Amino acid sequence: MAGYVDPLVVGRVIGDVVDLFVPTISMMVRFGLKHVNNGCDIKPSMAANPPSVQIAGRQADLYTLVMTDPDAPSPSDPTMREWLHWMVINMPGGTDPSRGQEAVPYMGPRPPVGIHRYVLVLFQQKSRLPGVAPPATRANFNTRSLAAQYDLGLPVATVYFNSQKEPAARRR
Structure with missing residues (x-):
């Protein structure tokens, strides 16, 4: 009898980026018409612009959304783990990132080598954040440290x- 194994565990997102948790809010992410499921493949050209993100929750609740690449610059040598691609704070429940404050502007995937994981993490805030100082660099960001801070x-x-990097002839 086979048991269920969480794709976040299989993909090493739990461990490399976040600790084990129980999802409590529904979050839907799309790049154009492509729905993002754990472990699916998205071409960098499809993700050049920010995704459409819809979250559940009450409008009185506020959320922080972070997108990182734990495989920068290379999955076999992630010396820049995690590379920060996007951060939105004070996003009301039941809405999308456009209703929050963009603390770090969106940067689409640009994997130089290998297959990279791009992780979108949603946190529920206890109160409105007065502002989050953008990091001096996008390299070596730490999602756990942000959550603690x-x-x-x-x-x-x-x-x-x-x-993963697209061959030059195939880019759209």
Whole structure:
């Protein structure tokens, strides 16, 4: 009898980026018409612009959304783990990132070599954040440290996708 194994465990998102948690909020992520499921493949050209993100929850609740690459610059030697691609704070429940404050502008996937994981992590805030100082560099960001610094606790939702460099002739 086979048991259920969480794709976040299989993809090493739990461990490399976040600790084990129980999802409590529904989060839907799309790049154009492509729905993001854990471990799916998204071409960098499809993800050049920010994804459409819809979260459940009450409008009175506020959320922080973080997108990182734990495989930078290379999955076999992630010396820049995690590379910060996007951060939105004070996002009301039942809405999307456009209703929050973009603390770090979106940067699409640009994997130089290998297959990279891009992880979107959603935290429920205990109160409105007065602002989050953008890091001096996007390299070596730490999702757990952000959560600890702003008392965000464990994530309430997480999804990740894989992406790899496209051959020049195939880019759209």
